[in-house]
Amino acid sequence: MTQTDVNSQEEKGRSASQPTVFGWHTGLFTAADDDAPKSDLAVLFLSPWGLEEMCTRRFYRILAERFAEIGVASLRFDYPGTVNSLDDTSAERGLSGWSEVIGKAAEELKTLSGTRKLVFIGQGIGASLTLMQARSAPSLAAIALLAPVLKGRAYLRELSLFSRLIDDGLGIKPELRDSAPGSIAGLRMPRAVADDIKEVDLNSIETTAAPHVFLAERPGFEADTTFRDRLASAGCQLRAIPFSGYDALVSNPLDQELPEALVDELIGWLKSLPQYQDHRPLPAKKPSPVASVRSEKIRETSVRFGQDERLYGVLCEPADGSIGVTAVILTTAYDHAAGWARSSVAIARELAKVGVSSLRFDSAGVGDSPPVEARRKQVLYDEAQIADVGTARDYVDSLGLGDRTLLIGRCSGAYVAFRSVLADRRWDSCVIVNPVAFRWRFKGLPRTxxxxxxxxxxxxxxxxxxxxxxxxxxxxxxxxxxxxxxxxxxxxxxxAPAKPITQLTKQVHRDFQALASRGTPLSIIYTEGDEGQEMFRINFGDAGEKLSAYPNVQLHLFPDADHNLTPLPAREKMIALVKQQALSLGNRSERHIASAVA
Structure with a gap:
């Protein structure tokens, strides 16, 4: 199958996967297609860590959808202390806490799918956990190890090196970098987890049950070859292939390519397993209609919404009552709903603590939301995303949360947020971070x-x-x-007045005047030296002096940060500003009500 075939498969117009809850944890269940042959196999996905997890989020969704087409259900979930998980305390117990949740997820998958046998598929540290978990999972039929972490200490050293390379590329000052073991791209690995990973050595694990094993080896890694030989000599029924396209998948979420050959190999391997031919699944349990978990101050609900429930998101609400303000937090075209360095998660939960509800969601084709047919594969700076924002607003309104609303976006999400507020008068306020432009002349992200x-x-x-x-x-x-x-x-x-850029600037000022006429507060955050400031200066002057014509606009310059706000102090400063704007939106409405009553 070519990449084009993978993309055409992805554009079938699916619903987002079904949210489910097991214990204090949420997952995404993908049922086997109704018209597919029913199998007695189901797949549990075990995620990698950090930037690799961000890069594989969409890949895992596509695998789940392709498995559903051949009659194999699946479940995806987040480990404690990672991504959208609300359970940070289990992470304090290290890998044992993660393993406990894997066991609970496996039982939930069997109940939802009605199958008796499971296949664990993991990548990176998720592959290591797959093999480690195999010793205590009697219902396990097979495991797939995609570029597994063989030695934990070596892996942490590799992460440290990769983290420095990323920080160098982002221009982050040495004193602002997070050097804790396992930390990368603003994501801090729970300390107990990092301590346990140091002791991981897959070569020391006894393979007693001789299971069916699928191994995707990283090209050029001698240790992977040695590990493959060890599995074969242990009597495993092994299918080993090179992980072609591994670097293109995990190196950069912005322009990653899916490993189409690996997708086909995994599907062929699943269909070759003896349990795949067993078409006697047990009656399945329906997922709970409400997938909510809560802590002392926060309640989070995984939701599907929009036409055919095609969009996935997380509704975060205050447990102790709302002040009547709701924020909608947008992704970029490459980081999913949790945001870069979990920034969207942090914004949502800090807002909830002061009584502000929020919805963070994946646009179509990003993360856990399937794409829309006929849209471009690369949705970066794509006007079509404005329709998804409108759908999210409709959903918020349907819940009775749309009285006072704030729209938040960064990078390409900032562009979409700005254009959405212009297009839809229902939005009351907007915060945008490092917008590269306010009007986009190109299609996608252009090169020189x-x-x-x-x-x-x-x-x-x-x-x-x-x-x-x-x-x-x-x-x-x-x-x-x-x-x-x-x-x-x-x-x-x-x-000069006829130059395209001059005409574009006039259009931008008309847009800003439209928001000023409505009295819509707009906060613009730039990190000093960000590339987006080039177009900003063209539009508004070197010091932003032309913004004085728009009293509804505030400009904030953040020092010592990159385009993604990777350093924690910059993210904390941004969150404080968002909270301030949300609270002022609530106060403004209260003043309006008080004056109307008087």
Whole structure:
């Protein structure tokens, strides 16, 4: 199957997976398709850690959907102290706390699917947990290990190195970097978990049951080859393949590529298992209609909404009563609803503590929300996402939470937030972080002319054009705009008013005037030196002096941070500003009500 085939499979118009609750934990259950042959197998996904988890979120969803097509149900969930999990206390017990939740998730999967045999599929540290868990899971039929962590100490050293490379690339000052073991890209691994990972050594684990094992080896890793030979000599029924495309999957969530060959191999392997042919599943339990968990001050509910329930999100509400303000938190086109460094989770929970409800959700094609047919695969700076924001607003209104609303976005999410507030008068306030632009002339994220010309001569580009992986229409439009800009810049100052960028600035000011006329508060946050400030200065002057025409707008400059607000102090400062704006929105409404009564 080519990448184009994978994408066409992804565009079938599915609903988001069904949220479920087991104990204090939530998961996403994907039932076998109604028209698929019923199998006595179900798959439990075990996630990797950190940036690798962010990169595999969409990959796991697509695998779950492809498995459903062959009659295999599955369950995805988050470990304690990670992603959207509300349970941080279990993480204090290290890997034993994670293993306990894996066991509970396995029982939930069997109950929901009606199957008697499970397959565990894990990547990275999730693959290590898969093998470790196999010793105490009698209903386990097979395991799939995707680039497993073989030695924990070596893995933590690799994470430390990768973390430094990321921080270097983001330009984060040394004194602001998190050097705790296992920390990466603003995500701090629970200390007890890091301590336990140091002791992980898969080569020391006895394989007694000789299970069916699928192994995806990282190309060029001698340790993986040695581990494969050990599994084979232990009598495992082994299928081993190279993990082609591993680096392209996990290195950068912005422009990752799915490992299509691995998807096909996993499906073929599942269908070859003896239990796959057993079509005698037990009666299945229906998931609870409300998938809620709560702590002392917060209640979180995993939800599906929109047409055909195609969007997935998390509703976070104060347990002790609301002040009548609700925030909607947008993703970018590459980080899922938890946000970069769990920033969206932190915003939502801090808002809940002061009485503000929120909805954080994945746009179509991002994270756990399936794509919409006929939309572009790369949804970065795509106007189509405005429709998803409108759908989220409709959902908030249907719950009775839409009285006073705040829209929040970062990077491409900031662009979508700004355009959405302009398009929909129901929004009362907006906070945007590091918007690259306020109007977008390109299709997707453009390259420079030099890069386009260099890639045009690349054989890999030719192959991707042939298979349909490159959006030729977007490339053509972006090159045309680059050429127009180059020619316009050569015009004399006499023709300056006719330049495309001058016309664009006029349009931006009309947009800002529209929000000012409505009295819609808009907070703009830039980290000092961010690339988005280039267009901002063109629109509003080097010091933002032209913003003085819009009293509803506040500009905030954050020092010592990157585009993603990776350092914790920058994220805390941003959260404080969001809380302030949410609380002022509540106070403003109360003043309005009081004056109306008087």
């Amino acid at each position: 002319l030099k890069a386009y010309m260099r890639n045009a001569l690349d054989l890999e580009t030719v192959r991707r054009l042939w298979t349909g992986d490159v959006d030729l229409g977007a490339v053509t439009k972006n090159i045309s705009m680059r050429l127009v800009d180059r020619m316009a810049n050569r015009l004399s100052f006499v023709f």
